[in-house]
Amino acid sequence: MKDLDFLTSTPSRQIDYEKFDTRLLDSVLENETSFLTCMSCGGCTATCSAGNLTNFNVRKIGLMLRRGEIDQLSVEIEKCMFCGKCTLVCPRDINIRNVVLLIKKGIALLKTENILS
Ligand code: SF4
Ligand code: SF4
Numbered sequence: 629m630k631d632l633d634f635l636t637s638t639p640s641r642q643i644d645y646e647k648f649d650t651r652l653l654d655s656v657l658e659n660e661t662s663f664l665t666c667m668s669c670g671g672c673t674a675t676c677s678a679g680n681l682t683n684f685n686v687r688k689i690g691l692m693l694r695r696g697e698i699d700q701l702s703v704e705i706e707k708c709m710f711c712g713k714c715t716l717v718c719p720r721d722i723n724i725r726n727v728v729l730l731i732k733k734g735i736a737l738l739k740t741e742n743i744l745s
Contacts, residue, residue: 641695648696652734656693659730662722666690672714672724678707686714686724693731702735 657663670687678684684707692701705728714724 643695653693655734656727656730660727663727665720666722671717675713675717677711677713678709682707705732
């Protein structure tokens with residue numbers, strides 16, 4: 629069974645749709661609809677200034693947003709320097725810098741509503 633260890637992750641990353649708060653994802657998609665076309669190619673991550681200096685991964689930010697992993701997202705998002713290089717290289721012409729900005733604003737709003745600590 630040891631050979632199948634890759635099938636389980638600890639802690640579990642299974643999405644709990646009963647608890648999944650979609651407000652942040654909805655507000656980002658409402659204001660930056662181009663994000664719907666992201667194909668997770670990683671081009672943004674490859675050029676990211678913050679990613680060159682830290683373990684920041686902007687493609688992963690999109691995945692966390694879609695998975696509703698807001699606590700983790702609120703920590704990671706602070707590493708973005710808003711340089712905009714990710715937006716310049718995106719093959720789908722997604723304003724990923726704006727996506728990051730919208731996530732940051734959305735998280736600040738959730739914090740003011742005491743939904744997030
Ligand atoms: S470069 Fe564009 S399409 Fe590729 S992962 Fe980044 S946002 Fe998505
Ligand atoms: S705007 Fe943020 S996510 Fe985009 S390349 Fe610059 S540091 Fe990376």
